[in-house]
Amino acid sequence: xxxxxxxxxxxxxxxxxxxxxxxxxxxxxxxxxxxxxxxxxxxxxxxxxxxxxxxxxxxxxxxxxxxxxxxxxxxxxxxxxxxxxxxxxxxxxxxxxxxxxxxxxxxxxxxxxxxxxxxxxxxxxxxxxxxxxxxxxxxxxxxxxxxxxxxxxxxxxxxxxxxxxxxxxxxxxxxxxxxxxxxxxxxxxxxxxxxxxxxxxxxxxxxxxxxxxxxxxxxxxxxxxxxxxxxxxxxxxxxxxxxxxxxxxxxxxxxxxxxxxxxxxxxxxxxxxxxxxxxxxxxxxxxxxxxxxxxxxxxxxxxxxxxxxxxxxxxxxxxxxxxxxxxxxxxxxxxxxxxxx
Numbered sequence: 105x106x107x108x109x110x111x112x113x114x115x116x117x118x119x120x121x122x123x124x125x126x127x128x129x130x131x132x133x134x135x136x137x138x139x140x141x142x143x144x145x146x147x148x149x150x151x152x153x154x155x156x157x158x159x160x161x162x163x164x165x166x167x168x169x170x171x172x173x174x175x176x177x178x179x180x181x182x183x184x185x186x187x188x189x190x191x192x193x194x195x196x197x198x199x200x201x202x203x204x205x206x207x208x209x210x211x212x213x214x215x216x217x218x219x220x221x222x223x224x225x226x227x228x229x230x231x232x233x234x235x236x237x238x239x240x241x242x243x244x245x246x247x248x249x250x251x252x253x254x255x256x257x258x259x260x261x262x263x264x265x266x267x268x269x270x271x272x273x274x275x276x277x278x279x280x281x282x283x284x285x286x287x288x289x290x291x292x293x294x295x296x297x298x299x300x301x302x303x304x305x306x307x308x309x310x311x312x313x314x315x316x317x318x319x320x321x322x323x324x325x326x327x328x329x330x331x332x333x334x335x336x337x338x339x340x341x342x343x344x345x346x347x348x349x350x351x352x353x354x355x356x357x358x359x360x361x362x363x364x365x366x367x368x369x370x371x372x373x374x375x376x377x378x379x380x381x382x383x384x385x386x387x388x389x390x391x392x393x394x395x396x397x398x399x400x401x402x403x404x405x406x407x408x409x410x411x412x413x414x415x416x417x418x419x420x421x422x423x424x425x426x427x428x429x430x431x432x433x434x435x436x437x438x439x440x441x442x443x444x445x
Contacts (some may be wrong), residue, residue, distance in 0.1 A: 133318020149441030179394025183368035191343030284425030354411030
């Protein structure tokens, strides 16, 4: 099973139970389930490993849940993606440009999404800071969206109404980016979330817990345009004639270039075992029209422990100690845990 099949799995549970709760712990991948397997909450669950979609990113997986479609169909594959209607790389979840996430886009969030809304009629519990963002409003249209300030308070509201209730928690992912998944801070964030679930969930509520991806620790950063200075001359241009920003992230750097075969060969030769360099289309064999229109030409997949980007394009990821997006097992293996009283 892979994550794209999760909506169907949840619908099967709803066919049997009047109330079903679904919890997504962002970045709490299978590696961390194994690390904390003795926790009482995890011991209550029937745990099944699940393959993450590629890329192992929040944008790809939350959009799959909100639309019921795999990433190849909904087309929003990473934090940064090319938007053909704007001739620019954008950040969908922030509704801003990659060059300036605070600069609003001249379109609505719903314009980026297919029409399907999988959460219509459900109760969705979201952290207060993002519950009513433009992206949430569009992707969760038709759902009853309830913000929460405290994770325990959000969990306590699961199952209050018949049907599906869904809770999203981003605290583990944020801690991993700041401190790395090998840190004491990351373990504390994982345990705090598991403790809150064990403490506040009704014991007789059918429950499915999952994650969108994991994380890997980061120890090195490669600047592709320093390793190969001629790379900049191969970048395609945006609507203003400037080189297009890379899409993706430091764990899966997607480049829009004019000569993909040359770029793959040159970067692969210079990076060696520091990264795998692929034609982007090879990584998405089932790409539909929405993804095809947004997809870059070349993808750089750094080895575990590394990130890659371009020095000419500033990114806060340089300060991160943990990241995801690539194919390393620690970031790409996820899971579902079922409790059906």
